[in-house]
Amino acid sequence: MAVADLSFQLFPGQSLGLVGESGSGKSLTALSAIQLLPTAAQASGEIIWKGEQELSGLDENSLRELRARHIGMIFQEPLSSLNPLMRCGEQTAEPLRIHKGLDKKDAEAAAKQWFSKVGLRDPDRIYRSFPHQLSGGQRQRVMIAMALCVEPELLIADEPTTALDVTVQKGILELIQELQKELGIAVLFISHDLGVIREITDRVIVMWKGKVMEEGAVASVLEAPQHPYSKGLVACRPSIAGSRRRLPTVPDFLEKTPEEIESFLNELDRTSASDVSDREVGLDNAPIYLEANNLHIRYPKEKNWFGRVTTYHQAVDDVSITLRRGACLGVVGESGSGKTTLGKGLVRLVPLQSGEVVYQGHAISSMPERDFRSYRPKIQMVFQDPFSSLNPKMRIGELLSEPLRIHAPHLTKEERYERVIAVLERVNLDASVLERFPKAFSGGQRQRIGIARALLFEPEVLICDESVSALDVSVQAQVLNLLKDLQEEYQFAMLFISHDLGVIRFIADEILVMQEGRVVEHGPAEQIFNAPQQAYTQQLLAAVL
Ligand SMILES: Nc1ncnc2c1ncn2[C@@H]1O[C@H](COP(=O)(O)OP(=O)(O)OP(=O)(O)O)[C@@H](O)[C@H]1O
Ligand SMILES: [Mg+2]
Structure with a gap:
């Protein structure tokens, strides 16, 4: 059973947070609240809307009506909830026409207004764009605008801000x-981010x-968690204050006394301090694996009547x-600042307008x-969700051996299997x-498989x-520890x-801060966090919850 014996009430104007790791049943709870669960996973118990209506008794049509009109939903994976074939503007304007009775022109104006409200800078461009033409955080905000624009009575937000920068x-x-x-x-807010939960619920x-x-x-x-699991959740979130060499994970907390937990954390901090200072010596002289010089990358923005591109987005x-x-070079910066595009430019997934990428001396x-x-x-x-780009009909074994077949044709079947x-x-x-x-795996497992594929x-x-x-934080801590271990072992540049x-x-070890496609600040991690020079970096650090 995925969720056992959960009861709660939510009143107008109130907000309730659900925290826990993936697989703990948070999302199931939300889905059953709106009766979206596949019947095989149907829950027992009842869900009562506005004190009168028992939702499990409703037929499909009335339910759909209720969901569309009164319940707004924001899911974590914008790509799977946005229609890839429809422009973002049209998909946002449609519910405004149907449920708010706006005519075409008013719906368009209202949709653009909502785009501005969720912080999208160029509402006209966003309106005309298809989902794949937007950055991760921009897509997430389009979805938020869609959920909010019909002014629902209940908002269910499942990890709604995972792709957004702090500001x-x-x-x-x-x-x-x-x-x-x-x-x-009324808001039901599902998140593993305790900072966000604290802020909003x-x-x-x-x-x-x-x-x-x-x-x-x-x-x-959150200030004084009682249960060891809650304590673990609070502790495994990496903080901007300290630099621990390893992150604690939830299993480090289970079945331990408060004293044991305390001494475990102290030990972690003690060993970290010496490790960190050892590491910093020497990295500056390490051989260069990859260098990118003066990269410029732009996307077509507008085309004229003949299909010629007239303006570009830099x-x-x-x-x-x-x-x-x-x-490891860390890249931070607001949503849409060009981080993903930079990464893709390095591996030739998008063409460069100018500049060059040099790998081990080869351009x-x-x-x-x-x-x-x-x-x-x-x-x-390795992408945020490596599986969205992979064939869901292929087994993991095939997904992992396929690249070997292509790029290492000399290997026998047995050798591929061993690798x-x-x-x-x-x-x-x-x-x-x-x-x-792929679909049989949790987010953390998928990410591990994605990393395995990259390591082949x-x-x-x-x-x-x-x-x-x-x-979620605990799995995140495990994957981060894993990446650090792997880097130590293989010594790849990251x-x-x-x-x-x-x-x-x-x-x-080193950080690059980006804004609107440009580098605003660049320096050793210590310096960026302890003495940020630029106003934008200071603003970013100040907005951390
Ligand atoms: N295929 C595309 N066509 C047109 N414009 C695009 C395309 N992909 C990205 N853009 C635009 O380029 C800019 C940079 O996008 P990018 O995905 O690099 O941002 P990002 O820094 O990774 O943002 P996020 O933190 O939201 O993922 C954004 O304004 C985005 O709308
Ligand atoms: Mg991105």
Whole structure:
């Protein structure tokens, strides 16, 4: 049973937070609240809407009506909830026409207004764009605008801000709070981010393995967690204050006395301090694996009547980076600032307008595709959800051996199998996953498989784009520890893109801060966090919850 014996009431204007790790039943709870669960997973118990209506008794049509008109939903994965074939503007304007009775022109104006409200800078461009033409955080905000624009009575938000940088996230949370006051919206807020939960909810329920561990006013639960699981949750979140060499994970807390937990954390801090200072010596002189000089990357923005592009959107504007053996460069910056585009430019997933990328002395950006093929395996990119780009009908075994078949044709079937098993072991998985399909895995497992896939060829450069953002804190801590261990073992150069400053603080040696395609600040991690020079960096650090 995924969720056992959960009861709560939610009144107009109130907000309730659900925290816990993935698989703890948080999302199931939300889905059953709106009767979206597949029947096989149907729950017992009742869900009562406005004190009168028992939802499980409603037929499909009345339910759909209720959901569309009165319940707004924001899911974590914007790509799967936005229609890929419809422009973002049309999909937002449609419910406004149907449910608010606006005519075409008013609906368009209202949709654009909502885009501005969620902090999207160029509402006209966003209105015309298809989802794949937007950055992760922009898509997430389109979805938030869609959920809010019909002014629902109940808002169910499932990890709504995982792709957003702190300043934008702050704006969104404030917007939800305003609407809550103004319209009396009730909010069910699901998140593993305790900072966000603290900011937005009054009450919180901590769930673990489908059971309620702790429940109460948000301040008391988060300031003084009672249950070891809640304590673990609070502790595994990487903080911008300290630089621990390893992050604690939830299992470190279970079945331990408060004294044991205390001494475990003290030991962690003590060993970290010496490790960190050892590491900093020497990285500056490590060999350069990849260098990018004066990269410019732009996307077509408007076309004329003949299909010729007339204006461009400059996504990356004169960016240079150096990636060294065994070192990690962290990239932070607001949503839409060009982080993903930079990563893609390095591995030739988007064309450069100008500039060059040099890998071990070879100018890989200008060579023909067929020459680049032999370098490709050595420069790997791990995406936020590596599976959205993979074939869901292929088993994990095939997904992992396929690239080997292409890039290492000399290997026999047995040798391929051995190589796959070896990398799975490195990410703490075993042969039992080979026969299964991607959808059978949790977010953390998928991310491990994605990392395993990247490790198949012992890459020298690993680019991680928001690779841990969608994971809950405990799993995130495990994957971050794993990446650090792997880097130590293989000594690859890493480019780590994240909007989470705590994560960057933990993993990066050096940091690049981006805004509107340009580098605003660049320096050693210590310096960026302790003495940020630029106003924008200071603003980012100040907005951390
Ligand atoms: N395929 C595309 N076509 C047109 N514009 C695009 C395309 N992909 C991205 N853009 C635009 O380029 C800019 C940079 O996008 P990018 O994905 O690099 O941002 P990001 O820093 O990774 O943001 P996020 O933190 O939200 O993921 C954004 O304004 C985005 O709308
Ligand atoms: Mg991105």
